Amino acid sequence: MKEMMTLKGGWNVKYNYAVGPTGTRFFKALKGEAKIIAPKCPKCGLVMLPPRSFCERCFVPIDEWVEVGMEGTIQAFTVVPVKFESLPDPPYAIAYVLLDGAGTAMVNFVKNVDLSDLRKAAKKLAIGKRVRVVFEKKRKGTIHDFHYELLKP
Amino acid sequence: MQAAMAALDDAGMTMEDIEAVVYSMAPSEFLGVNEPDRWCVDAVGGRGRPFMRIHTGGATGISAAHAGFYHVASGLFDSVLVVGADKVRECRDSQQVLNTIWDPLFERQFGLTTITMAAFQAVRHMQIYGTREERMALVAVRSRGNALNNPVAHLKGRITVDDVMASPYLCWPIKKYDTCPSSAGGAAVVIVSEEKARKRCTRPAWIKACSEVANTVFLGDQMGGMAQMDFADSDILAMAAEEAYRQAGIRNPRREIQTAELYAPFTICELSMVEALGFCRKGESGRLNEEGFFSMDGGIAVNPSGGTLCANAIAITALARVCDGALQVMGKAPSGMQVRNVRHAVCTGEGGSFQFHAVMILGDDD
Ligand SMILES: [Zn+2]
Numbered sequence: 041m042k043e044m045m046t047l048k049g050g051w052n053v054k055y056n057y058a059v060g061p062t063g064t065r066f067f068k069a070l071k072g073e074a075k076i077i078a079p080k081c082p083k084c085g086l087v088m089l090p091p092r093s094f095c096e097r098c099f100v101p102i103d104e105w106v107e108v109g110m111e112g113t114i115q116a117f118t119v120v121p122v123k124f125e126s127l128p129d130p131p132y133a134i135a136y137v138l139l140d141g142a143g144t145a146m147v148n149f150v151k152n153v154d155l156s157d158l159r160k161a162a163k164k165l166a167i168g169k170r171v172r173v174v175f176e177k178k179r180k181g182t183i184h185d186f187h188y189e190l191l192k193p
Numbered sequence: 194m195q196a197a198m199a200a201l202d203d204a205g206m207t208m209e210d211i212e213a214v215v216y217s218m219a220p221s222e223f224l225g226v227n228e229p230d231r232w233c234v235d236a237v238g239g240r241g242r243p244f245m246r247i248h249t250g251g252a253t254g255i256s257a258a259h260a261g262f263y264h265v266a267s268g269l270f271d272s273v274l275v276v277g278a279d280k281v282r283e284c285r286d287s288q289q290v291l292n293t294i295w296d297p298l299f300e301r302q303f304g305l306t307t308i309t310m311a312a313f314q315a316v317r318h319m320q321i322y323g324t325r326e327e328r329m330a331l332v333a334v335r336s337r338g339n340a341l342n343n344p345v346a347h348l349k350g351r352i353t354v355d356d357v358m359a360s361p362y363l364c365w366p367i368k369k370y371d372t373c374p375s376s377a378g379g380a381a382v383v384i385v386s387e388e389k390a391r392k393r394c395t396r397p398a399w400i401k402a403c404s405e406v407a408n409t410v411f412l413g414d415q416m417g418g419m420a421q422m423d424f425a426d427s428d429i430l431a432m433a434a435e436e437a438y439r440q441a442g443i444r445n446p447r448r449e450i451q452t453a454e455l456y457a458p459f460t461i462c463e464l465s466m467v468e469a470l471g472f473c474r475k476g477e478s479g480r481l482n483e484e485g486f487f488s489m490d491g492g493i494a495v496n497p498s499g500g501t502l503c504a505n506a507i508a509i510t511a512l513a514r515v516c517d518g519a520l521q522v523m524g525k526a527p528s529g530m531q532v533r534n535v536r537h538a539v540c541t542g543e544g545g546s547f548q549f550h551a552v553m554i555l556g557d558d559d
Pocket of ligand 1: 081082083084085086095096097098099
């Protein structure tokens, strides 16, 4: 048979994800105080973003938190020019940024880059470029309460 | 069913000879049928037999082959069928599914996909080693050329670096031709005890090593700061390979391995992986590939089948690597795809956020 039939279908499943004590503490500081706080391993000193309740390297629980800097360095980035179902509308730039004082990099949008020319945008977003954290005025206690901007766009 | 029959035929066996079935099935969201291992029991001869599903993401096929090996190596079974199938092509929103690999609180919102993940690896490889987009493109050129000799490859043909460079960006610097297709397919291998293999097969492929290593899902832990490894390098694969070489007694992989079937769904992955496997030094793979070292007549023929870049039916892609590696050792690969004098073939699988790597080494009677 050359032409076989197809049937359209889909799953539409909803969840209530538990934010947990570690995430709740992080998002409350983000929303209430416009601060990015991170857990620090008592053994190896690793300051982890996104925050975690234990150090996976030392396999010990963590209860110490520190505040990290409002600037950081790009470690990896990309610009997405095409639309994928249920993903952000293109074009958008995202980067993993090592915030000053953190030991791991955290991803977010970089919003002050001209994305009309992909190659030019990629040059501006190079690894090693400095960015700052910009908070939204109305914060909701989600990861979208802040984004990154290039210090020199 | 077709894959199971083909493997049994090749082994000169029937379903009657099989004592247990290992089912190779990755995320069921691509198929759109929940618990597909329950759905497919009959089609793979699972009825009335011990039956288990293995799932380690993209590495599923190798992990399933490992499980098949462990069944036999334990002494509990003499002959096991490892089999699976996938229909990623039927999923209209595969990147939406892959986005759900990431943390829903902190990472998923930024449109992370396997393609952006490849972009992050590429930009770091470019930054650290000076790798250029054209050198990544050459991996696709060689793969599609090799796939011309593989009757079951999904994508194949003579393309040029310019064709790859002109294909549209999916996310910078990853272009469409740097990327694997969404494929449908099945695969199967029969794993039997040493005694049975010697009786039934003039030139069997012996399983010389099985190893797997896992890592954190958080990509940002592997770049700058207090990172213990760099996301540019497939260091987890290097750890798995080191263990596999120890098991197989391989001291100099570059000299003792003739061919490799790698689970590299993006061109950059292959460049990073051949370095991790010790085929060359870090940062050297792009140049060596250009010089033909990884071509069919080069030092190590990488992906004679065309590999994952030319067909990716996720649940069985890594099992296809094992099939193709075994065919190379047994001398049964299709003409043109067969590498000469294969003593050792390395097969790999990779799952999750490049966070899980599995290695199987197949060798001749030695
Ligand atoms: Zn620690």
